[in-house]
Amino acid sequence: MSSGSGYGKTILFGEHFVVYGLPAIASALGNTTTCVIEDSDEYELVDDRPATPSYKKEKYDEQVESNKNLYAACGIDVDENPIRVTLAGDLAAASGVGASAASSAAIARALNEHYSLGYDDAKINEIAYEGEKGYHGKPSGIDNTAAVYGGLIWFVKDLEGGLNTMDRLSMPEPVEIVLGNTGLTSSTKQVVGDVRENREAEPERYAKIFSDYAGIVDEAKGALTSGDMKSCGQLMNRNHSLLQDITVSCSELDMLVDVARDAGALGAKLTGTGRGGLMQALTPGKDLQDAVATAIEDKGFTAYKTRIGI
Structure with missing residues (x-):
């Protein structure tokens, strides 16, 4: 029996923009997906992860494709x-929490141990990226990087196919956040494709949006590393507005953002694919975290309390 794990993640800044070579900032969460591999008489996948209703069903075909990619990348024939x-x-x-990347990283680590492949973290990250292709088509690479390495990451995708830029950042201390779950699941491939089509149809408008985002993420880097959570929250709010502009938010996400802000969150925005999934709220301190989580739950949604900068 062999095992592996992968971190969950939240994208603090840059979902969708990262696909086009702009920087993104992601943080691993204090929550992981684990994988155990055992020899068997026949191939079997057992998915015991806690999940949003319908998530596993809607993602099943992509999960099958992802796992095929992982086995192929490791040179493993699970039929034989x-x-x-x-x-x-x-x-x-x-x-929104990098669930597919966390599972890809966990499976890659477990395969590495089970078959004594001798892979280091850099190779595990490459393998996990192949797994991500099953879910996302052309993934940015940020989710699997956070899933494998953990911590706080400044990430820039190399659009020429070379090495991506990955710089580890640090915060003065971990900070509490709340994730609010819309209960909706969207297709990353579909949403990313829609953004691409819209950008091609309105190049000047999207150029302005992308330029505005570039300024936001530069400021956010300084705010996070200096511990200026007030500025960080304001920048999260601005980032969410741009995500609304590129049509990746939805009414449920916008409502959760408003609920979190009204309850005292320093900032709030969607995280991940959008059009469902999760909203994240910056809530330094246990009391504020509890208050925002309670406000979300009072509206009938699920709230997760966790920390970034771990």
Whole structure:
């Protein structure tokens, strides 16, 4: 029996913009997906992760494709050498927390151990990226990087196919956040494709939006590393407005953002694919975190309390 794990993540700044070579900032969460691999008489995938209703069903075909990519990247034939793959952990399988990347990283680590492949973290990250292709088509690479390495990451995708820029950032101390779950699941491939089509149809408008975002993420880097959470929250609010402009938010996300801000959050925005999935709220201090989580739950939504900068 062999095991592996992958971190969940939240994209603090830059979802969608990162696909086009602009910087993004992601943070691993204190929640992980685990994978256990055992030899078996036949191939079997057991998914025991906690999940948003319908998430596993809607993502099943993509999960199958992802796992095929992972096995192929490791040179493993599960038909000739059948294994039982069991996914679990305390990371909810939901849109926006890097669930697919966490599972890809966990499976890659477990395969590495089970077959004594001798991969280092850089290679594990490459393998996890192949797994991400099953879910996202042309992933940015930020989710799997956070899932493998953890911590706080400044990420820039190399659009020429070379090495992506990945710089580790640090915060003075971990900070509490709240994730609000819309309960909706969207297709990352579909949403990313829609943004691409809209950008091609309105190049001047989108150029202005992308330019505005570039300024936001530069300011956010300084705010996070200096511990200026008030400025960080304001920048999150501005980032959410731009995500609304490129049509990746939805009424449920916008409502959760408003609820969090009204309850005292320093800032709030969608995180991840959008059009469902999760909203994140910056809530330094346990009391503020509890207050925002309660406000979200009072509206009938699920709230997750966690920390960034760990």
